[in-house]
Every structure is written in structure tokens, then in C-alpha cells.
Amino acid sequence: MITVPVNLDKRSYSIYIGSGILNCLGDLIKGLNFGKKALLVSNPAVYQRYGEIVEKSLAGGGVEVIAGEIGDGEEYKTLDVAAGLYDLAFSCGLDRRCPVIALGGGVVGDLAGFIAATYMRGVPFIQVPTTLLAQVDSSVGGKVAVNHPRGKNIIGAFYQPALVLADLETLKTLPAAEIKSGLAEIIKYGVISDGGFFAWLEENLGQLLGLRAAAMEHAVETSCRIKAEVVEADETEQGLRAVLNLGHTVGHAVEALTGYKVFSHGEAVGMGMAVAARMALRMGMLPEKEAGRIISLIERAGLPAALPADFTPDEILEVMRRDKKSLEGRLTMVLPAAVGQVRIIADVTGETVKKTLETSI
Numbered sequence: 001m002i003t004v005p006v007n008l009d010k011r012s013y014s015i016y017i018g019s020g021i022l023n024c025l026g027d028l029i030k031g032l033n034f035g036k037k038a039l040l041v042s043n044p045a046v047y048q049r050y051g052e053i054v055e056k057s058l059a060g061g062g063v064e065v066i067a068g069e070i071g072d073g074e075e076y077k078t079l080d081v082a083a084g085l086y087d088l089a090f091s092c093g094l095d096r097r098c099p100v101i102a103l104g105g106g107v108v109g110d111l112a113g114f115i116a117a118t119y120m121r122g123v124p125f126i127q128v129p130t131t132l133l134a135q136v137d138s139s140v141g142g143k144v145a146v147n148h149p150r151g152k153n154i155i156g157a158f159y160q161p162a163l164v165l166a167d168l169e170t171l172k173t174l175p176a177a178e179i180k181s182g183l184a185e186i187i188k189y190g191v192i193s194d195g196g197f198f199a200w201l202e203e204n205l206g207q208l209l210g211l212r213a214a215a216m217e218h219a220v221e222t223s224c225r226i227k228a229e230v231v232e233a234d235e236t237e238q239g240l241r242a243v244l245n246l247g248h249t250v251g252h253a254v255e256a257l258t259g260y261k262v263f264s265h266g267e268a269v270g271m272g273m274a275v276a277a278r279m280a281l282r283m284g285m286l287p288e289k290e291a292g293r294i295i296s297l298i299e300r301a302g303l304p305a306a307l308p309a310d311f312t313p314d315e316i317l318e319v320m321r322r323d324k325k326s327l328e329g330r331l332t333m334v335l336p337a338a339v340g341q342v343r344i345i346a347d348v349t350g351e352t353v354k355k356t357l358e359t360s361i
């Protein structure tokens, strides 16, 4: 089992990465002095596959599971669904020391984390991510949230888990689309801070698409290390952490415009990163060859690099302006300056965005 530390003073924790380690959860929890009941948030498919092994392991650690199942999909990441889980936790007598455990992908993790952050003003939180995207990105760093009808992750908090347990075995049963979605965030890490890792991805993409264990382990570990480093430097996104949002300004706009139903998060981020590369090229910030490498890797991963033709640049721009990174109406974009280096540009003009969007459809 590999351990990646996330050093945040009193909120420090470990990310455990390995194959067949789901049954270690009970032992890991033993040392944490939590309550004897846990709210296990999951969706029916994941619960059916892994619920028993997790419950058994927790029982071994002296913890009784209260199962809180939610529907599968971004549309369930809402205050209404959270309200149902608060009721369940309260009626089952969960107190302040009882953990909320997220078993599943990004939606489950974000929602469960939001409940952990708010139930009784905060209870312990454990992430057990079972998708590639959740293992490399959403389970790490403490961004928890529910969606508002007008925007993704609008209601949320920074609330760190007490531990993250990523079992690589769970990736083997994922549909190919889920793997591609996670690859978008993995490619993001190469672009934002590690040219060597990006070159490794160019070489080893086939291995990752073929779910080869050693390659997958390297990709998950490296992604977690890069994310941990950024989060340690700027936990609450006062500045630097925004680099993790590369591709998300356009990505979130596309997700919102299509009602979160047409594209996966990774597909939307793939499009967003391709737009960011084209924009940086247009602004003279990024050499053509580097932009080509970024767009080509996105496409080779099976992700779309072009925007859907259903929306005009003006429509996309309007939604982009509501992005959380925008301050006083000024659009902030994360743009690559090289493979392995990004810059946060605080005042991108609408004209530049529109021109880039026109060439991205």
C-alpha cells in the first residue's frame, strides 16, 4: 500500500493507494477514536458491489454502518438529497464523533463531504473513492459541495477528510467512459505542473486505457502527490489552488448548459483544457507545438477537444462569467504557458474568449 501524505497542520491526513485494500478500512479507522456508528453514503450500483466488504471491514473495527443510498448522477448532488441524509443520520442517533463515509465517485464524495461539514457543525469524514476521477482528484483536497440550479458546486465548503482509501481494484469494473473522464484530470496535472509526467502520459496512455496495474498505480499516486502539493500551499484557494481549475471555466459552462446530462465532467474538462490551450496560443503565451501536444493527448485519451455546436460563443461566455473564479465581473482563466506550467490570468477580455470559442466549435 502506498501512502501519500497531505500536510495541513491539524487537518493533515493520508491517502492510501493499493489493490484490494477496501477491507483495510476497519483497521485504519480503529486508530482514529471515532464514534461507533457511521453514515455510509453511496449509490445503489456501488453499494451492491462493495457495500458488504466495507461493512464487514468496519464491523471488524467496531463500527456499525447506517447505509445512505443516493441516486447515481450529478442531479442528485442537491440540498434536497442532503436533507434526506441529515434526517437519516439524526434518526439513527449519529452524534458528533460518528463519521460520514463516502463510497463512490465524485458526486457521492462531494455530497457526503458537504453533509459531514454541516451535520452538527462538522463530523469526521472519510473518502473511499471508487472511480478514477474521484481517486485522482475529487476525494483529495477537501472541496465539498452541492449544486445550485444555476451553477455547479455553488453551495459548499473546504472540509478535509480524515483519510482517503483508494482501492485500484475498483477501477477494473468501470465503464471505459469513466476511465476517460478520470484521464482528463490526470492530463490536467501534467499540464499544470509536471512536464515529465505529461511526457510519461504521452508514452503510457495505452497502458492506462488498458488498465495496466503498474501504470495506473503510478498515475494515481503522481496525481495525488501533485494535488496534495497544491492544496498544502493554498488550502482554501486564495490564489495558487486555482491552477487545479484548468479547463473548468469552460468545462463547468458546458456541463451547466447541457444540464449535466450530455458530457461527463472529464469530457467537459477535456474541452475546457483544449480551449485554454488555444486561448494561450492566441495570446502568444504558449508555443504552437506545446498547444498541439496538449490537444493531441486529450484527443488520444478519447476525450472531445471541440465544443458542442449547439451553443453560440456568447451563450458559453455568459455562463463562464458566473464562474467562482470571476471577481467583480472580471473573467479569470487558468492558461498554459508551457507543458508543465500554467498562469492565472485575472482579466481575460470577452473578445479573446469569443474568438477562441469560435475556433473551438
Ligand SMILES: O=C(O)C(=O)C[C@@H](O)[C@H](O)[C@H](O)COP(=O)(O)O
Pocket: 137, 138, 140, 141, 143, 152, 153, 185, 241, 244, 245, 248, 324
Ligand atoms: O480541487 C480543486 O481545487 C479543483 O479545482 C479540482 C477540480 O477538478 C474539481 O472539479 C473541483 O470540484 C472544481 O471546483 P470548483 O471550485 O470549480 O467548483
Ligand SMILES: [Zn+2]
Pocket: 137, 185, 248, 265, 269
Ligand atoms: Zn474537475
